[in-house]
Amino acid sequence: MAHLEETAVLRTQTDLTDRPDKTMDNNINQIPERAFHEHVEKVKNWTNAFYLDTGRSPLYFIRTFGCQQNDRDSELAAGILEKMGFRGTEIPEEADLVLFNTCSVRANADHRFYGHLGRLKPVKKGGWPLIGVFGCMMEQDVHVGTITKTFPYVDFILGAGAVRTLPFAVTQVLFNGSRKQKTVNLTNQRGLGDDVSLPIRRSDPHRALITIMTGCDNFCSYCIVPYTRGRERSRSYDRIMEEAENAVKQGVKEILLLGQNVNSYGNDRRKRGEENAPDFASLLQDISRLEGLWAVRYMTSHPKDLSDKLIDVISGCPRVESHIHLPLQSGSDRLLKRMNRRYDAAHYLDLVRKLRACRSGITVSTDIIVGFPGETEEDWRATLRVMEEAAFDAAFTFLYSPRVGTPAADWYDESQHEIVQERFERLVEYQNELSLRSNRAMEGRIVEVLVDGESRRDPSVLSGRTHDDRLVNFGSVQKDLRGGAGDTPPLLPTAGPGDVVRVLVKKAGPFSLDGEIIRE
Ligand code: 5AD
Numbered sequence: 001m002a003h004l005e006e007t008a009v010l011r012t013q014t015d016l017t018d019r020p021d022k023t024m025d026n027n028i029n030q031i032p033e034r035a036f037h038e039h040v041e042k043v044k045n046w047t048n049a050f051y052l053d054t055g056r057s058p059l060y061f062i063r064t065f066g067c068q069q070n071d072r073d074s075e076l077a078a079g080i081l082e083k084m085g086f087r088g089t090e091i092p093e094e095a096d097l098v099l100f101n102t103c104s105v106r107a108n109a110d111h112r113f114y115g116h117l118g119r120l121k122p123v124k125k126g127g128w129p130l131i132g133v134f135g136c137m138m139e140q141d142v143h144v145g146t147i148t149k150t151f152p153y154v155d156f157i158l159g160a161g162a163v164r165t166l167p168f169a170v171t172q173v174l175f176n177g178s179r180k181q182k183t184v185n186l187t188n189q190r191g192l193g194d195d196v197s198l199p200i201r202r203s204d205p206h207r208a209l210i211t212i213m214t215g216c217d218n219f220c221s222y223c224i225v226p227y228t229r230g231r232e233r234s235r236s237y238d239r240i241m242e243e244a245e246n247a248v249k250q251g252v253k254e255i256l257l258l259g260q261n262v263n264s265y266g267n268d269r270r271k272r273g274e275e276n277a278p279d280f281a282s283l284l285q286d287i288s289r290l291e292g293l294w295a296v297r298y299m300t301s302h303p304k305d306l307s308d309k310l311i312d313v314i315s316g317c318p319r320v321e322s323h324i325h326l327p328l329q330s331g332s333d334r335l336l337k338r339m340n341r342r343y344d345a346a347h348y349l350d351l352v353r354k355l356r357a358c359r360s361g362i363t364v365s366t367d368i369i370v371g372f373p374g375e376t377e378e379d380w381r382a383t384l385r386v387m388e389e390a391a392f393d394a395a396f397t398f399l400y401s402p403r404v405g406t407p408a409a410d411w412y413d414e415s416q417h418e419i420v421q422e423r424f425e426r427l428v429e430y431q432n433e434l435s436l437r438s439n440r441a442m443e444g445r446i447v448e449v450l451v452d453g454e455s456r457r458d459p460s461v462l463s464g465r466t467h468d469d470r471l472v473n474f475g476s477v478q479k480d481l482r483g484g485a486g487d488t489p490p491l492l493p494t495a496g497p498g499d500v501v502r503v504l505v506k507k508a509g510p511f512s513l514d515g516e517i518i519r520e
């Protein structure tokens with residue numbers, strides 16, 4: 001055990017420049033903006049010809065795994081494809097181009113991706129549909145090797161966050177005759193810099209996902225992200241504000257600011273000499289002032305970097321969501337050290353106390369990993385104690401998943417699997433109790449809800465989220481008593497996506513609230 005801890009400490013002390021960072025690699029080529037537009041035009045000509053030939057536009061389908069950063073990259077991919085003349089479809093089998101946006105953070109995302117990819121083999125006939133893969137897995141040589149060797153029917157691959165190279169990939173496959181030979185590998189190409197505005201196709205027109213920074217410098221010992229997404233790079237304040245202002249002008253009600261560690265926004269710019277580069281608290285405050293916006297959300301906050309200035313902004317700016325996602329990972333100081341998290345349980349709980357005191361009703365959600373290598377019953381109990389004291393309103397719980405290339409993967413002991421699985425189930429059960437307790441406190445109250453649309457399970461029910469990020473389901477239709485005929489009067493929607501409505505909470509469950517819309 002002592003040996004393991006020494007290794008953890010050693011790794012944390014290594015200089016950041018020693019770490020592999022493919023995104024800073026000199027072999028990575030940046031594609032100039034002019035070339036990007038030329039390639040967009042080339043594909044556009046092709047899609048026009050396709051339309052003249054077939055009487056329809058070529059269709060694309062995108063399957064996204066992983067986090068909201070990937071959701072945002074898929075929205076960019078969709079925007080670029082639509083600019084090039086493609087149209088979206090929800091049915092992969094009818095698509096002319098299928099894209100996979102992959103995630104490396106845990107093994108089950110890898111497996112699900114390969115499962116879906118394998119199922120496309122019999123669908124692919126005469127070279128169609130074109131298949132492209134991008135995202136975090138394509139930053140790992142092992143997966144690049146697997147794709148090119150085992151799945152040669154994949155037409156092209158791109159790196160993580162390199163969705164901006166999409167027009168190049170499509171032109172190479174369509175016009176260079178490469179598709180008959182092998183997978184076009186563009187993982188050593190970067191698209192336009194992050195600051196160039198590109199077309200975007202939002203999944204929800206009322207919600208804008210805005211990446212404020214990419215990469216991560218933290219090297220938590222279990223996490224693959226710093227290796228796939230590279231070092232922290234903050235987008236410019238002006239470009240982010242411009243994107244946010246435009247989104248609100250277009251009717252966006254909610255902005256979600258994205259970064260692996262939003263609290264360190266601007267650090268890299270200041271280190272590079274931009275002394276006055278704004279920090280995250282200022283950015284959040286300025287965005288929250290945009291007239292017409294209902295809420296600004298942000299994730300993810302690292303507990304080691306959460307500043308008092310940010311707490312003041314949360315307290316003083318009503319449009320900043322009444323919620324924070326603050327990953328705990330473990331309540332055991334011993335494990336936090338080995339995870340290289342650089343805070344202890346006392347510091348974490350202190351932050352939660354400050355947050356709960358600064359804004360009444362704020363909710364706190366978290367991430368917890370169960371079964372980190374070397375976890376003992378006592379470590380696990382320490383996590384339960386912090387959960388109890390923090391009284392988390394929601395939690396995402398994960399079974400530790402060894403990621404090749406991370407320090408913790410070398411410490412993994414598979415023989416613990418059963419014990420860990422049992423601990424995992426008990427911990428999830430405990431969190432469900434905490435979540436239910438938190439949601440029960442809402443029964444009988446009237447809450448504001450931003451409507452997302454029909455619930456997936458029941459189209460006669462609408463669902464949306466409160467400012468404090470609770471999921472609410474409520475009746476979506478009313479009988480039109482004026483125009484109805486016989487026993488089956490037509491149903492009128494009471495609200496639609498993007499509306500903010502008031503809902504009386506009738507019943508609470510651990511994951512959602514059920515209520516009734518209030519009509520004034
Ligand atoms: N195993 C399990 N969970 C992980 N996470 C990151 N890496 C791993 C891993 N190797 C979890 C962390 C993080 C969330 C996004 O995913 O809890 O906060």
Ligand code: SF4
Nearest residue numbers: 216218219220223225
């Ligand atoms: Fe991974 Fe830690 Fe960075 Fe989060 S802060 S992305 S868990 S290395």
